[in-house]
Amino acid sequence: MSKVMDQATAKRLLSEGAFFIFLEVPEGTEFGIDMKSWNTGEKFRGVKMIPPGLHYIFYSSVSATDDIAPRIGFFHNFKRGEVLVKKWDKKTEQISAEPVKESEVVNLKENLVALDGFLGPYPYDILDKWVSLCSDITDDLLKKLMPESGQVSAALQLQSCSDADRPKGIKIGASDANQPSCSSTKKHRLSESAENDLLPVLKPLKGTDLRVTPFPQRKYPEGSTPAEITQHSLDATYILETLLAQYSNPTEIIGELEFCFICFLVGHSLEAFDQWKKFVTLLCSCDAAITKHRKLFDMFVSLLEIHIKEIPEEFLADIVSNNNFVYMNLKKLFRTIHSSNVDGQLKTKVDRFKNALTSTYMWDFDHLDSEEEDEAPVIVEM
Template identity: 65%
Template sequence: MNQETAKKLVQEGGLFIFLNVPEGTEFGIDMKSWNTGEKFRGVKMIPPGVHYIFYSATSNTGDIAPRTGFFHNFRKSEILVKKWDSQLEDISQEEVSQEEIVRLKDNIKALDGFLGPYPFDILDKWNNLCGNINDDLIKILTPLSGKVRSALELQSCSNADRPKGVKKNPNDAETSSGSSPKKSRLSNDTEHNFLPDLKPIEGTELRLTEFPKKNYPDGATPSEITKHSLDSTYVLDMMVSKLSDPVNIIGELEFCYICFLVGHSLEAFEHWKKLFSLFCSCESGIKKYRKLYDLFFSDISIQIKEIPEEFLADIVANKNFVYVKLKNLFNVIKSSDLDGQLKMKVERFQKELTDTYYWDFQHLESDEEDEAPVIVEI
């Protein structure tokens, strides 16, 4: 970074001041993390825009707590101040007073030596990962608690609310002697009833866009249900209709990916997989949502490169759903009448995946056609 850029960021960059953080705490911003030292007080020269700040408490024995983080859209020269709560081992729930923020700002020169510079080597990659995330989307998707946690906080029903005894199977018949029916063995459903009813504590779960309960409209005929099962454009229509801007579904894809990649949230990863699979299953929707698909391919080409090796290996072990879904989508686009610009973009992406991961998208198409379901008009 040249001196002119550095000088500009000193003047216009944001500051994240993090007070009373114990030494050794894992702390990070965007895609870089460190263990804090004795003098750590935060980060300076943060480029204006969306960033993800995260941390994990660390014990004296080196045990690391689950990761917690949050998104924040830094304005030019903005100062964001947070304090550590030693009892909660988390950010304090009390807001820092405006008077204290002003005092810190007036003494910023004295504090400068305790602030680490933003890691600019990851800025371009970061901007590509979150280019469609905005303030409104952050407010909509972030848990009411304001924090994204890698380990969901769960609560169970009280012991008094749990079912007691053995449920009688209504299908059991009386014996020939007229005696009462025998108690049946517990069914899987009954066994499930004896497990605690765990659910996220209210306000801690991600507020992601819900998928429709059915992938076809009310009143659909059997043949229409089959068509909607093969082409999920109806589901994409329903998802987009819930958003103020269709592009927000791409922003949600990015939001979930970052919560997974940086925030270690499996809840977000599961939603990312569902959105990814949806985009790969909308044959008639590709042309209808051409702009979204252009953004989708830009995002996925970056995201796949950043998927941790252990997760990529898991994907391969599970028949590589990323590869299978993309292969189907590539085949649909290849045979479609889409414009040449998008087709060229897809071809470049396909070649890049083949060169990098040796994924073969050219073969086995005939086998898939043989196994494809047949739509029967009734």
């Protein structure tokens, strides 16, 4: 049910709300803020009554034949009464990289009343949901994660990768053809390698890719014994601790999880979706960390409950059918929390979450103590 804005709230937002003025936008352009989008009309000049706080503005150019370009967006933390002005660039069909002249901004601020009829009101009915999706994204974290370009693009811009930039051990034109072959399987691998050498090697255009926190290449500490490697394959706490060391506060990982989800859900970034999946898999695979970082996992369960509700059903169905990604990870998380020494409050929250998923999606979480065949651990022997 849509949330109706009461008169008191309307008056407050009129006096406190921010403005986003978007000049020279072609009619029919797809434009949106947070989780609502529209196609612009002839009179469109922007949005008014934007509640102070973090918001995500996005757009897609639309051709004369109704072809929609990949979505581009950016975050902005609006201050009370702020007026943010941007201009459309006809050549690039994007927001202009050139800042709007200060004199023009001042003139627009002085004539907001005359501009009022050209500004659409912020869709207040989505505010509570939006705040729940981004409440842990701080300004410092945003600066760390955003592309240097300042914009998130659904279509990652790529450029040719030089030989020096290729992964170590791989060179253009190199193959294993001069190595001895001992099986047809190896010959097949060599053939694939030779074919791959003929393909162009691409990397993200500098400044356009998300600067998400890198995962460690090794899943266990250097010098680990085979038994320790086995233990780290069963419990990903080492990876989590390695990641947490890169934040100023452990709960910033929740902020990055929110950032990735918004860039995926609203910004259509598959790059962000990949990072979101890695975070979900990791946080559902830690045993020892749950009691040590109890607050972190409490926040994670609450956020995951929100995220699953917001993923489009057809997309969620695809995720589930794809090796049961969400379902299998939740089984591991629920099993670990129920067998851990954490307090009853967190266990009760998990039970409520589990029952809601069973009711909505018919996911079976009975017999959590039994392991699926593909969950069986990989044992490293000496």
